[in-house]
Amino acid sequence: MLWLLFKTFFITGLVSFGGGYAIIPVIEAEVVKYGWMSTQKFTDIIAIAGMSPGPIATNTAIFVGYQMAGIAGAAVSALAMVMPSLLLVLLVALFFYKLNHNRIVQSAFYGLRSVVLGLIVFAAIKFALPTGLMNTISLHTFSLLAIFAFSLFSLIKRNAHPAYVIVMAGLVGMAFYS
Amino acid sequence: MTKRWVLLFEIFLTFFKIAPITFGGGYAMIPVIEREAVEKKEWLKQEEVTDLFALAGSIPGAIAINSATFIGYRIAGVAGALAATIGVMIPTFVIVVCLSIFYLYFQDHPKVEAAFEGIRPAVVALIVFAAYKMRKGAVVDKTTFVVAASSVLLLLFLHVHPAIMIALGAATGILLIGLKDKFGVETKIDDQEQNVDYFMGADI
Numbered sequence: 001m002l003w004l005l006f007k008t009f010f011i012t013g014l015v016s017f018g019g020g021y022a023i024i025p026v027i028e029a030e031v032v033k034y035g036w037m038s039t040q041k042f043t044d045i046i047a048i049a050g051m052s053p054g055p056i057a058t059n060t061a062i063f064v065g066y067q068m069a070g071i072a073g074a075a076v077s078a079l080a081m082v083m084p085s086l087l088l089v090l091l092v093a094l095f096f097y098k099l100n101h102n103r104i105v106q107s108a109f110y111g112l113r114s115v116v117l118g119l120i121v122f123a124a125i126k127f128a129l130p131t132g133l134m135n136t137i138s139l140h141t142f143s144l145l146a147i148f149a150f151s152l153f154s155l156i157k158r159n160a161h162p163a164y165v166i167v168m169a170g171l172v173g174m175a176f177y178s
Numbered sequence: 179m180t181k182r183w184v185l186l187f188e189i190f191l192t193f194f195k196i197a198p199i200t201f202g203g204g205y206a207m208i209p210v211i212e213r214e215a216v217e218k219k220e221w222l223k224q225e226e227v228t229d230l231f232a233l234a235g236s237i238p239g240a241i242a243i244n245s246a247t248f249i250g251y252r253i254a255g256v257a258g259a260l261a262a263t264i265g266v267m268i269p270t271f272v273i274v275v276c277l278s279i280f281y282l283y284f285q286d287h288p289k290v291e292a293a294f295e296g297i298r299p300a301v302v303a304l305i306v307f308a309a310y311k312m313r314k315g316a317v318v319d320k321t322t323f324v325v326a327a328s329s330v331l332l333l334l335f336l337h338v339h340p341a342i343m344i345a346l347g348a349a350t351g352i353l354l355i356g357l358k359d360k361f362g363v364e365t366k367i368d369d370q371e372q373n374v375d376y377f378m379g380a381d382i
Contacts, residue, residue: 054270055240085239111351117316118329151303173296
């Protein structure tokens with residue numbers, strides 16, 4: 001189990017350009033492949049990872065690791081996630097200080113940025129499905145859509161803090177769904 | 179303790195202190211790191227730090243952790259890089275583990291279940307917001323729009339593995355710019371410095 005976690009998150013760490021929501025589908029694909037947890041439970045974990053300080057992808061990895069193999073699993077996942085970055089940063093610092101001015105590197109990022117955006121859009125669709133946001137028309141679906149719309153509005157127009165949005169949505173959920 | 183160990187400990191402590199206050203990860207941390215490393219400790223110059231952030235964003239992994247590693251390296255070599263990385267990781271790690279224990283313990287409680295019912299659509303909103311913030315940096319012309327749209331379709335309908343999609347993205351970029359150069363089409367790709375905010379603005 002520990003080796004499997006290490007392998008999974010090492011590869012994830014290696015491809016995690018941006019390190020944020022774009023990497024969530026990468027982790028989700030692995031988690032579902034091994035049958036570690038359902039997409040819905042994974043969404044809960046992302047919510048908690050998003051509320052915690054620190055990068056969301058690393059937090060998610062620590063969380064999955066803990067759920068699968070306790071403290072040791074969490075430690076191995078964190079290590080596996082950071083190790084590729086650490087090695088690459090050292091490599092770049094030592095040899096390729098002008099990396100960002102290399103035309104090949106710039107071209108790669110020209111394609112990468114659009115794909116990363118595509119991944120984030122994909123993540124949004126993927127998580128909207130099991131949430132029930134796209135279910136048949138009912139009062140319940142409507143209330144979920146209202147939470148979604150109001151959260152998005154607060155983030156874009158009111159500059160609300162992500163952790164604040166999650167906490168508020170949780171309180172609304174507690175009030176209406178129990 | 180030698181002077182070197184004091185310096186390493188100081189690097190460790192600086193990043194250890196920064197980590198817990200950076201809710202939301204990535205970009206929240208940049209101004210805090212700047213203030214600590216440039217103004218308070220005077221380890222680096224402002225221009226150096228700006229370059230480092232741009233570079234840290236180009237390397238896989240969270241920009242906050244990568245920046246810490248970079249700055250640690252600039253101050254005290256490989257040992258400094260390790261001190262900074264460990265320092266920035268420990269508080270996050272402890273907090274996330276505590277929350278995991280809490281979640282495992284309370285996940286089946288009806289009130290907690292109800293809370294998560296409300297939180298899930300908010301998470302979708304957070305992800306949409308991440309895409310919204312990133313759109314200017316990513317979609318710079320028609321080509322990038324097509325690449326972004328086709329990647330969504332490939333992921334949704336052909337179930338291409340996301341990790342493979344990322345590799346394909348880099349290859350596509352190199353190929354497209356190569357072709358455009360060959361046919362003499364000018365493409366603005368050197369826009370990294372201006373939009374550090376949007377650059378790979380995935381983690382908010």
